[in-house]
Amino acid sequence: MNLYQKDLPDSEYFEELLSSISPLVTLDEHNRILYVNEPFIDQFPYCKTHKVEGSRFFDVVRLNRAEKEKFLRNVQMSRTERVQNCEFKTGTKIFGYTMFLFSGNTGIILKDITETKKLQKKVSNLHSRLLELQEKERQRLARELHDGVGQIVLAAKLNFISYQNDPIKFKDRFQTGMSLIDRASQELREIYKDLYPSTLSELGLETAIRSFVRDFLELKNTNASLNIHLSEKLPMIIEVNLFRIIQEVITNIVKHANATKVVLNLNHKKNIIHLMIKDDGIGFDESKARLKKDSFGLENIRRRIDDLDGNLVINSVPGKGTAYEIQIPLEKE
Incomplete structure (x- = not known):
């Protein structure tokens, strides 16, 4: 007769009830086991080969x-309060x-929280990564x-001070100072544009892409062929991430590929966005690129695509160029 049979009239019902809940164990004052239910036995291998009580x-x-x-x-x-x-x-x-x-004994209800703790650690790592970024x-x-x-x-400021001290002698300094203020204003606009492209909200994704690719590839005298066919406005989160992905890819091409031509195709069919960017540059070994300190751009691309439940395939052969093929669902699963 176990612990409960002497206290309860319908012990079979109570046993069945206990077996349907979380792992449960009761201990006496010497921490010896008085009772365990089936879920507890299933969790600990010792119970399969030894008498538990x-x-x-x-x-x-x-x-x-x-x-x-x-x-x-x-x-x-636990003798005086619930723990x-x-x-x-x-x-x-x-x-x-x-x-x-x-x-008069100690009852303990257990719950396997291994997966929960793993998820918490992942969230903590992501939070740390976010703070680092x-x-x-x-x-x-x-x-x-x-x-x-x-x-x-x-x-x-130095030009204005000179003009203020002697306006006749340094009359040209005022105009020089004004020109520098205009230049500083332009620098601030460029910084703002890098943080959030105004053309994206004002003129839409296609115009923002064309403007960025044209201006950026001109730095290397690289020809660009852009084929963009989007029949409707995309959700803002997708537009922003798409634009950032394209920025990262084009930046990588300009910095590393030595390409003379870039092809960009963007369209969506059956609720899937298809993006392909291909260059005729020097290519690279992706497995080695992952180990480089400056591969952060590539990892950032992957992270953005993962956040959108998308898929990235990179086909690159040293000396034969690189193709980035990206698919992003319009509705996240």
Whole structure:
């Protein structure tokens, strides 16, 4: 007769009820097991080969010294109050548990939270990565402002001071200062454009793409063939990420490919956006590119595509150019 049969008239019903809930174990004052249900037996291999009732809890559930001491403190605490939201690690699994006083003994309800903890760690890592990216972006903007706008404004100020001290002798300095202010204003517009392209909201995705690709490829005298066929406006989150993906790819081509021609095709069919960007440059070995410190752009492309539940295929052969083929669903699964 087990612990419950002497206390309850309908013990079979109670046993069935206990077997349908989370893993459950009751311990006596010496931490020996009085009762376990089927879910508990399924979680711990020891129960398959040994008689569980009467066994010491720590023979069944293996804990390191620190985990064991914390567990025992919680057992003592459970004599006077319910102990909740605790956890321990045994082997590769992590369990959350609640302790409570039951007929003078310690009742413990367990829950396998291994996958939950893994997800929490992923979220934590992503959050850390986001903070790292934000800090890098702040540093980049600080450099842009200091090295670009800051120096130009300082030069303008010096010209205005000279003019103020002797307007006749330095009459040309005023116009020079005004020209520098115009230049600083243009620098600020370029920084803003890099943060969020105004053409994207004002004129739409196609115009923003054509403007960026044309202006950027001119730096390397690279010819561009753009075929864009979008019959309807896309969701803003997709438009912004598409534009950023294209920016990253084109930037990689200009910096590394030594290409003379770039082809960009963008369309959508059956709720799938298709983007293909191909160059006739020097190509690269993708597996080696992943290991380079400057491969952040490529990883950023992958991250944006993953966020949209999309797919990226890169076909590149050293000396024969590179093709980026991207598919993005209009509706995320």
